[in-house]
Amino acid sequence: MSRFWSDVVKGLTPYVPGEQPKLANLIKLNTNENPYGPSPRALEAIRAAADESLKLYPDPNADALKRAVAGLHGLTPQQVFVGNGSDEVLAHVFLGLLKHERPVLFPDISYSFYPVYCGLYQIDYETVALDDDFSIRGSDYARPNGGIVFPNPNAPTGRMLSLDEIGDILRANPDSVVVIDEAYVDFGGESAIPLIADHPNLLVVHTFSKSRSLAGLRVGFAVGQPELIEALERVKNSFNSYPLDRLAIAGAVAAIEDREHFETTRRAVIATRETLVADLSALGFEVIPSAANFVFARHPLHDAEKSALALRQRSIIVRHFKAPRIDQFLRITVGTDAQCEALIAALTEILG
Numbered sequence: 001m002s003r004f005w006s007d008v009v010k011g012l013t014p015y016v017p018g019e020q021p022k023l024a025n026l027i028k029l030n031t032n033e034n035p036y037g038p039s040p041r042a043l044e045a046i047r048a049a050a051d052e053s054l055k056l057y058p059d060p061n062a063d064a065l066k067r068a069v070a071g072l073h074g075l076t077p078q079q080v081f082v083g084n085g086s087d088e089v090l091a092h093v094f095l096g097l098l099k100h101e102r103p104v105l106f107p108d109i110s111y112s113f114y115p116v117y118c119g120l121y122q123i124d125y126e127t128v129a130l131d132d133d134f135s136i137r138g139s140d141y142a143r144p145n146g147g148i149v150f151p152n153p154n155a156p157t158g159r160m161l162s163l164d165e166i167g168d169i170l171r172a173n174p175d176s177v178v179v180i181d182e183a184y185v186d187f188g189g190e191s192a193i194p195l196i197a198d199h200p201n202l203l204v205v206h207t208f209s210k211s212r213s214l215a216g217l218r219v220g221f222a223v224g225q226p227e228l229i230e231a232l233e234r235v236k237n238s239f240n241s242y243p244l245d246r247l248a249i250a251g252a253v254a255a256i257e258d259r260e261h262f263e264t265t266r267r268a269v270i271a272t273r274e275t276l277v278a279d280l281s282a283l284g285f286e287v288i289p290s291a292a293n294f295v296f297a298r299h300p301l302h303d304a305e306k307s308a309l310a311l312r313q314r315s316i317i318v319r320h321f322k323a324p325r326i327d328q329f330l331r332i333t334v335g336t337d338a339q340c341e342a343l344i345a346a347l348t349e350i351l352g
């Protein structure tokens with residue numbers, strides 16, 4: 001605390017990102033990165049963009065990327081907003097579309113950045129308890145609110161809510177924006193993007209960090225009807241005119257164009273996840289059904305924090321949250337087959 005800090009800064013509780021250790025030879029299964037590299041075509045495009053033209057500002061509207069995203073999802077560029085990672089997109093969403101008199105609603109177990117944005121922008125919020133089996137109950141969101149946001153599949157549970165139930169939430173809340181954060185949807189979920197045409201209150205957020213393996217490039221986007229997108233543009237143009245640099249725009253466009261790399265890598269992650277779930281279950285873990293690139297699992301006989309620590313001593317890192325209801329769970333990112341086999345071997349040893 002310093003006397004130079006503003007009152008806003010004094011009151012902040014910042015987000016704590018998953019650890020990025022500087023050690024080599026770690027099996028890193030803690031931050032849901034993709035174990036396969038980005039599209040070689042994306043890397044080539046980034047290299048090609050690293051030239052003399054970097055002396056010029058990038059396109060402030062990233063039109064090439066908006067066109068590529070629109071083409072991918074059958075939308076118009078006016079229905080697309082792009083930002084410096086979906087975290088930045090979400091920040092603009094909280095300020096531009098979720099800050100109202102009534103509280104924002106999100107699940108009690110969810111992406112822990114949401115309450116942080118509420119703190120930053122001084123937005124009132126209420127959490128809605130997940131069911132005992134960690135599913136979102138749509139009917140719990142039929143109550144007065146200033147907006148609704150949740151990931152689908154949810155994080156860190158991996159559970160998916162059906163499009164029917166999302167439709168019910170949209171219809172029950174015609175005067176609120178409902179934000180579906182689809183960071184993990186490409187690993188087995190069903191996207192709500194087709195619902196945009198019929199629902200002016202729906203905004204869907206995506207990232208290039210997970211299924212396109214470009215966490216280091218920082219690209220995310222939101223899609224919705226143009227009046228929602230215009231709110232985000234107004235916030236963006238009051239904050240940073242150039243959130244996406246030339247390399248990011250070039251790499252993201254090429255990543256979208258490389259359909260084949262996207263399909264093979266996401267299918268590989270899904271196949272490995274199914275093996276990992278079977279192997280964890282054979283060790284006695286209870287695994288929540290996952291439609292994401294991670295699994296959420298607890299062992300009825302072994303303390304999660306101790307297991308995480310024992311894994312770390314064997315150079316394998318997974319995520320453990322010291323939070324109510326989930327402190328006996330491990331969140332394990334789906335790595336390569338070899339990484340998951342090493343994890344299972346280590347757990348077999350640890351559980352004795």
Ligand SMILES: *Cc1c(COP(=O)(O)O)cnc(C)c1O
Nearest residue numbers: 085086087111151183207209220
């Ligand atoms: C990873 C993640 C994000 C952030 O993605 P970036 O584009 O890397 O900022 C957003 N929402 C959820 C639920 C995530 O897990």
